[in-house]
Amino acid sequence: MAIFGPRANLFMNAALLGGAGVLILLLGLIWVVPVMGYNTHVGYTPPQPVPFSHKHHVSGLGLDCRYCHTTVEISENAGMPSTHTCMTCHSQIWTNAEMLAPVRQSLAADQPLRWSRVYTLPDYVYFDHSIHIAKGVGCTECHGPIGDMPLTRKASTLHMSWCLSCHRDPAPHLRPLDQVFNPQWRRTSKTPSGEQLMTAYHIHPETLSDCGVCHR
Ligand code: HEC
Ligand code: HEC
Ligand code: HEC
Numbered sequence: 001m002a003i004f005g006p007r008a009n010l011f012m013n014a015a016l017l018g019g020a021g022v023l024i025l026l027l028g029l030i031w032v033v034p035v036m037g038y039n040t041h042v043g044y045t046p047p048q049p050v051p052f053s054h055k056h057h058v059s060g061l062g063l064d065c066r067y068c069h070t071t072v073e074i075s076e077n078a079g080m081p082s083t084h085t086c087m088t089c090h091s092q093i094w095t096n097a098e099m100l101a102p103v104r105q106s107l108a109a110d111q112p113l114r115w116s117r118v119y120t121l122p123d124y125v126y127f128d129h130s131i132h133i134a135k136g137v138g139c140t141e142c143h144g145p146i147g148d149m150p151l152t153r154k155a156s157t158l159h160m161s162w163c164l165s166c167h168r169d170p171a172p173h174l175r176p177l178d179q180v181f182n183p184q185w186r187r188t189s190k191t192p193s194g195e196q197l198m199t200a201y202h203i204h205p206e207t208l209s210d211c212g213v214c215h216r
């Protein structure tokens with residue numbers, strides 16, 4: 001007499017198949033979740049107190065990044081514009097616009113506008129804008145085509161692998177220093193090669209991936 005009936009095989013097969021299915025699903029999720037951006041948040045557009053448009057102010061009016069992000073060349077932080085910076089123009093134009101009411105309130109109450117951050121790194125990572133600017137890394141390399149954005153959206157993951165992919169091979173990401181702030185810049189046949197720029201800027205990628213560069 002058989003210990004296992006004829007249907008036992010069927011049960012065993014079903015159980016094995018089910019187990020394998022769950023395993024494949026789990027592996028699939030591990031692979032697909034980061035790619036789908038649930039934890040990278042590329043494309044993330046936080047709600048803002050005022051629907052400020054870089055497209056309008058940068059590409060439309062031709063304002064330079066440094067007009068509002070005044071410390072980007074000299075400091076770790078780019079800096080955010082004060083209400084007075086907005087009011088240089090908006091005390092003259094669109095003075096009654098509903099959209100700009102929070103700006104006027106901010107001035108009247110002497111309270112800065114609270115912009116939601118689009119890009120943030122954990123505290124244990126050291127980052128510095130000024131060095132990147134000084135070595136010919138354009139704003140759009142990291143922040144995407146910001147001059148075309150009606151609302152600012154996150155354009156890069158800021159994951160360690162993202163930083164490292166450029167630190168290991170910076171040449172293709174470099175541009176002439178006078179083009180760093182130009183969001184429309186494109187490489188042309190007249191642009192010096194990445195390798196030429198590496199030499200001119202004295203960039204040495206051999207040590208740029210050392211842990212101590214970003215974790216101090
Ligand atoms: C007229 C002022 C003004 C100018 C000019 C300007 N910005 Fe901004 N920028 C802002 C304001 C206001 C915010 C906050 C609202 C938002 O995120 O859109 C901001 C936000 C940003 C952010 C997101 C910051 C964060 O992490 O929250 C980036 C990146 C940025 N600007 C890059 C640039 C670049 C690059 C240029 C030049 C090509 C530029 N900006 C020109 C006013 C300006
Ligand atoms: C150099 C002048 C200038 C500065 C500085 C400036 N703006 Fe503007 N802004 C304009 C002009 C011009 C318009 C477009 C008005 C029109 O449509 O004719 C505008 C339009 C706007 C609008 C309407 C929506 C849109 O983009 O069309 C908002 C909101 C706005 N600005 C917010 C801000 C904020 C917030 C700041 C400060 C961070 C700021 N602006 C700084 C000139 C300026
Ligand atoms: C090498 C990549 C890189 C380049 C190039 C770069 N940024 Fe950033 N930016 C970042 C990172 C990373 C953060 C988040 C920093 C943090 O959380 O400490 C950031 C944050 C910001 C912020 C938010 C405020 C702040 O200072 O943290 C603004 C505004 C900004 N960048 C503007 C600019 C402008 C304007 C340029 C060009 C002149 C520029 N960035 C070039 C990577 C870059």
Ligand code: HEC
Pocket residue numbers: 121125126127128131132135137141142158162163164166167170173202203204205208213214
């Ligand atoms: C698109 C290219 C690019 C990206 C992306 C990038 N970097 Fe850099 N980074 C550079 C270059 C080029 C230098 C200058 C190297 C030199 O001076 O030799 C630099 C220098 C630095 C330095 C200063 C190194 C020193 O020796 O003082 C720090 C810190 C740094 N990067 C941190 C970061 C972090 C953190 C990120 C990611 C959030 C990042 N970088 C993303 C290109 C990049």
Ligand code: HEC
Pocket residue numbers: 121122125158159160163164167208209210211212213214215
């Ligand atoms: C060019 C900058 C850079 C360098 C060089 C770098 N890191 Fe990181 N590291 C980062 C950033 C940015 C994060 C944050 C990642 C995030 O938020 O997803 C990070 C996160 C981490 C974390 C947290 C876990 C994780 O992966 O999110 C560990 C651990 C770490 N780094 C270890 C190292 C070690 C070890 C080295 C040297 C082999 C190193 N890092 C070199 C930028 C760097």
